[in-house]
Amino acid sequence: MCGIVGYIGAQKAYPILIEGLRKLEYRGYDSAGIALLDSDHVEVMKSVGRLQQLEDKVGEFVPNGTIGIGHTRWATHGRPCDLNSHPHSDCTGQFVVIHNGIIENYQVLRSWLIREGHSFRSETDTEVLAHLVEHFYSGDLKQAVRCVLEKVKGSYGLVVMSEKDPHRLICARKDSPLVIGLGVGENFIASDIPALLKYTRNTLILEDGELAEVTRESVVVEDCHCNPVEKIIFYVEWDAISAEKEGYEHFMLKEIYEQPKAIRETLRGRITADGLVNIPEINLNQEQIKKLRKVVVVACGTAYHAGLVGKYVFEKLLRLPVEVDVASEFRYRDPLIGADTLVIVISQSGETADTLAAMRLAKAKGSHVVAITNVVGSTVSREADHVILTWAGPEIAVASTKAYTTQLIVLYLLALQLGQTSQLISHEEIITITDAMKNLPADVDSIMHKTEALKEFTQRLSVWNDTFFIGRGLDYAVALEGSLKLKEISYIHAEAYPAGELKHGTLALIVADIPVIALATQPELHEKMWSNIKEVKARDAYVLAITTEGDEETKKEVDAVLEIPATLPLLTPVLTVIPLQLIAYYASVSRGCDVDKPRNLAKSVTVE
Numbered sequence: 154m155c156g157i158v159g160y161i162g163a164q165k166a167y168p169i170l171i172e173g174l175r176k177l178e179y180r181g182y183d184s185a186g187i188a189l190l191d192s193d194h195v196e197v198m199k200s201v202g203r204l205q206q207l208e209d210k211v212g213e214f215v216p217n218g219t220i221g222i223g224h225t226r227w228a229t230h231g232r233p234c235d236l237n238s239h240p241h242s243d244c245t246g247q248f249v250v251i252h253n254g255i256i257e258n259y260q261v262l263r264s265w266l267i268r269e270g271h272s273f274r275s276e277t278d279t280e281v282l283a284h285l286v287e288h289f290y291s292g293d294l295k296q297a298v299r300c301v302l303e304k305v306k307g308s309y310g311l312v313v314m315s316e317k318d319p320h321r322l323i324c325a326r327k328d329s330p331l332v333i334g335l336g337v338g339e340n341f342i343a344s345d346i347p348a349l350l351k352y353t354r355n356t357l358i359l360e361d362g363e364l365a366e367v368t369r370e371s372v373v374v375e376d377c378h379c380n381p382v383e384k385i386i387f388y389v390e391w392d393a394i395s396a397e398k399e400g401y402e403h404f405m406l407k408e409i410y411e412q413p414k415a416i417r418e419t420l421r422g423r424i425t426a427d428g429l430v431n432i433p434e435i436n437l438n439q440e441q442i443k444k445l446r447k448v449v450v451v452a453c454g455t456a457y458h459a460g461l462v463g464k465y466v467f468e469k470l471l472r473l474p475v476e477v478d479v480a481s482e483f484r485y486r487d488p489l490i491g492a493d494t495l496v497i498v499i500s501q502s503g504e505t506a507d508t509l510a511a512m513r514l515a516k517a518k519g520s521h522v523v524a525i526t527n528v529v530g531s532t533v534s535r536e537a538d539h540v541i542l543t544w545a546g547p548e549i550a551v552a553s554t555k556a557y558t559t560q561l562i563v564l565y566l567l568a569l570q571l572g573q574t575s576q577l578i579s580h581e582e583i584i585t586i587t588d589a590m591k592n593l594p595a596d597v598d599s600i601m602h603k604t605e606a607l608k609e610f611t612q613r614l615s616v617w618n619d620t621f622f623i624g625r626g627l628d629y630a631v632a633l634e635g636s637l638k639l640k641e642i643s644y645i646h647a648e649a650y651p652a653g654e655l656k657h658g659t660l661a662l663i664v665a666d667i668p669v670i671a672l673a674t675q676p677e678l679h680e681k682m683w684s685n686i687k688e689v690k691a692r693d694a695y696v697l698a699i700t701t702e703g704d705e706e707t708k709k710e711v712d713a714v715l716e717i718p719a720t721l722p723l724l725t726p727v728l729t730v731i732p733l734q735l736i737a738y739y740a741s742v743s744r745g746c747d748v749d750k751p752r753n754l755a756k757s758v759t760v761e
């Protein structure tokens with residue numbers, strides 16, 4: 154996610170802002186910028202690329218100002234470039250804003266502001282905030298920001314500065330974190346604690362709906378009804394490294410726990426008030442969709458496993474044949490694709506060499522290419538015909554977690570959008586599915602509080618060098634992902650097997666007490682799964698089942714159970730994978746492995 158820093162005090166703001174942004178670089182970004190208020194003039198400097206490029210651009214002529222704001226951008230709307238970098242200014246340049254989050258109704262506001270005579274420079278959603286402040290300002294900066302917040306929908310952590318009011322910064326928070334650092338004769342604002350630690354450990358954590366007026370001598374916090382809020386000072390005990398992980402021991406655990414938010418952000422603005430879907434990034438019309446003869450999903454690793462779930466989803470909802478291929482195979486098998494094929498490439502980084510090559514092959518063969526990626530401005534996002542972003546925020550750990558679940562969300566939305574446009578899926582069915590999707594963030598969150606059973610199983614698992622994941626249908630697709638997670642960070646050899654296939658050979662490897670993880674979430678496959686569980690139990694395996702709450706039958710068959718909330722069977726992969734991610738994480742920790750940077754692996758495989 155983007156990084157925010159703000160300073161108001163007696164020191165020169167520039168070095169404080171740069172140092173603060175440097176502490177936030179770990180979060181990933183594609184551009185950076187700062188604004189300084191030097192006497193009564195706002196100076197904005199910003200640059201695409203790394204922080205060093207911003208510093209090079211500023212050069213030795215550093216403005217003096219003792220009040221300023223800074224931002225590192227992780228692009229969501231508008232490609233990475235100088236103009237789209239923050240801070241953003243209004244028409245006069247007297248108001249500047251930095252912002253984390255997504256303004257869902259920015260197009261409507263932009264059109265209205267243009268009709269009101271405002272002129273825009275960037276493609277971003279954020280710029281509307283600066284023009285709105287200009288529109289509403291009538292002498293009170295805080296009041297102007299209040300009016301703005303009443304107009305906008307979406308998520309924000311924002312800071313506003315103005316040469317019209319050079320003695321305060323106004324900041325506000327909704328769904329995107331903001332922290333205020335308390336100094337003596339100076340105060341700080343940041344999106345994350347690491348940016349503050351060099352200067353203060355006394356902080357005020359803003360809650361959703363709160364707005365703060367920050368001066369050199371005071372911080373006044375109000376709630377969404379303008380009532381003053383008495384904030385308790387949070388003293389930060391963390392050291393700098395653990396602060397980057399926001400108190401989590403590893404980035405992977407932080408990113409596992411970020412999934413409710415990542416799913417919520419990926420859904421944001423994509424389900425309409427009446428429960429239909431709204432994916433404007435896909436501009437295939439009804440005729441083009443009806444001409445499609447098949448879908449091909451191409452990806453690597455975890456993204457490939459997301460594609461396997463997509464196969465079930467697309468075939469069930471659209472009755473279209475779907476092939477799923479690892480990119481390194483697809484590109485050398487002279488695939489039978491053409492103008493009647495929809496090729497979906499999935500890539501968290503958007504830079505995986507094999508996936509890029511597969512995408513280019515699909516384009517050369519005339520197929521429609523849709524990219525699902527987590528990085529704006531990545532190569533796949535620039536070369537595909539259509540791009541749908543997962544809004545998971547930067548994924549730092551090598552083992553992919555929140556990218557996988559948000560890829561699933563986008564695949565569901567894409568299938569529903571194609572079905573809605575082509576009228577292959579009824580509105581009733583779409584609404585039933587989107588209603589259930591809206592509950593997924595809470596469902597995922599509820600699983601994360603059941604870690605005791607998982608830790609107990611993992612203790613048993615961790616002393617083995619072999620284990621098996623079994624499942625049928627969608628559960629088999631998720632079993633593959635669970636197996637990869639465990640292998641890549643705990644180095645335990647794990648195999649994922651179609652449960653019905655065990656008796657055709659692999660059952661020979663089942664010995665007494667070997668841990669087996671059985672995924673049994675699909676009602677119509679329950680009885681078959683019970684038979685397969687009995688097969689391994691008959692060889693004295695130790696079986697942990699991942700089942701749905703209320704499934705009493707499966708419990709009778711196994712040694713341990715972890716229940717996921719009941720949801721539509723089609724959506725269960727988003728939930729089933731959570732315990733598997735946590736099992737892999739705990740196994741890796743108990744075996745003393747490098748969780749975030751496992752041996753031999755890279756976060757993005759940009760070589761073939």
Ligand code: AGP
Pocket residue numbers: 453454455456499500501502503504505508551552553554638641755756757758
């Ligand atoms: C997953 O945990 C691995 N890090 C790896 O399999 C990864 O999913 C694969 O390399 C694809 O990366 P991409 O999504 O960035 O293309």
